[in-house]
Amino acid sequence: MRLPLLALLAKEPAHGYELKHALEKTFGSAYPSPNIGQIYVTLGRLEKDGYVRAVDVEQSNRPNKKVYYLTAVGREALENWVDEPTEGPRVRDEFFMKLVLAPLTGIADRMALVNRQRRHYLSLMRDLNELAEQTDPGNRVALLLIEGAMLHLQADLDWLERCQEELP
Amino acid sequence: MTGTPAIKAINLVKIYQSGGVPVPAVRGIDMRVESGEFVAIMGPSGSGKSTLVHMLGGLDVRTSGEIWLDGTRADTLSESGWALLRRRKVGFVFQFFNLVANMTVADNVELPALLGGATPRQARERREYLLGELGLTERASAAPAQLSGGEQQRVALARALANQPRLLLADEPTGNLDSRNTKDVLRLLSDVHRKGQTIVLVTHDARVASMADRVVSLLDGEIVDDGALPRARRRPAGTVGDVVELRG
Structure with a gap:
């Protein structure tokens, strides 16, 4: 989940629900829809590792929302992911x-x-x-x-x- | 289930002679297919699948056993008797297509309907429907030799369905098709099946087999499994994650 989120954030800053919707919309119903809790946990870890940072955006009649954006370190991690060959399929044994x-x-x-x-x-x-x-x-x-x-x-x-x- | 089965095979055996050595291809198969049922036959190559459907269509002579089609004993028929029975009741799709080379695609498809007693107009309408469903409308006036393998295979399917046979027999009907053309064939098969067409086909293709009501598995000329697929539990969206897992 970490790297797909970094990839989506490299496109534009977003909050958790926007990331969830982007994944669902892109991959369709064959892709197990990520739950929002997982997404926030992952974002929290990415923030701790310095890959993303969050800013609070005020909303008129709702609580502030956190908008995440990619850091330079995050971008580098993403580039490494893209550049590496990906593991082949594993035989489900x-x-x-x-x-x-x-x-x-x-x-x-x-x-x-x-x-x-x-x-x-x-x-x-x-x-x-x-x-x-x-x-x-x-x-x-x-x-x-x-x-x-x-x-x-x-x-x-x-x-x-x-x-x-x-x-x- | 009552009523006359579309197919009943009793202890069906086929033994080929190969240089004086008997090679059993089918070793005693009992099988009953109800009218309107869709049965897929699977199994490794050499397991007797093709031999079985060829015998059921009268294209290969059984060594022993009985074949009943639609309540009529068929295994004792002469070659011309079989030909007559096929013309009236059976559509067959071969692995090799057997299209008439000097006739257009349209005529190839209309011919069996005309032979089966349809009026020219009925035959034309049926042909237009079938070719349309299979994405071949534009190829109607082509000759078979001008078609790709995949196109010829779809024409062969259209031809087999032209006179709305009681029984459709097919040997690997998607064997030469890419994924997109397979989809057209699947859609047509499911459409005619929904309208009551009895279908028995041999296939390796799991997409085709998964549409059947029942799957019969052969190994070494014998049935080793025969049963309905577990009815698709309507899974909540996403749990196809059994199969799909994207890592990242």
Whole structure:
């Protein structure tokens, strides 16, 4: 959460709710909506580390609001983030662990594990299909995020099939 | 469930001969598909998926077992008997498209409707609807050879649906499509399914399979799983975070 917030603040100073809305609007409903508490906690830490600073802005009939802006140190951290290659996807290995280890204990049958997992992946895919249908066709970022999730899920299914073929 | 099933297969077996060695491709499959049901068949390559749908469409002869389509015993039919049954009741989308090369796209799609007894006007309207749904309206007067692989595949689907068959059989109907064209195919399949079309298709594509009412998984010529997908729990927005996690 830290670096996306820095990136949004590099565009313009903002308060917490504006940052929450910007994330939701950009990434759409496939992206788990950050809760406002998390955002304020993160902003607090960024402030402590000197990446952002806050100013109080008076509002006529409401309490003051805190508007955050990026410091030079914050900008440098952001630039480092942008310049580094990003870690590749990690194989989600919890199911694989289960598949390999559970049958050794005699408490599960591999075929049943694979079948149940396949149905689960396909129902997730169905959710993604529905999500894609409900997403504003103009929101390319949100649609690409959903497509990325679908491609990952397809890879998981292909892997599952390989496991079913190879493991007795 | 009562009523005549669209498909009933009983202990269906297919054994190929390969240089004197019998190679079993399908080893005793029992399967029932209700009218209006959408069934996806999945499984690794070589698991017998294609052989199974080819047998169900009469395009491959079964070694033993029974096939009933819409209450009629089909496995004992002659080749011409099958051809007649297909013309009346079955649309088939092949992995290789089998379009008639010297006919336009429009004629390829209208032909089965005309053969099935539709009037020229009905055939034209159906063709216009199908090509429109698949984003091919502008290609209507092209010849198959002028189309990309993905376009030919969509024409093959339109053709299979032209005479509103009781049963649509398809072997990897999105195998040659990019993500955008797949979306058109998905939309059309879900549309015709909603209107009552029975669909049995073989697919690797999880997007296609996830639209089915039921998924049948094959391994080594046998069914290893057969069941409805857990109905999509209407998750609160955002919990697709099971799949999507953006780090930062």
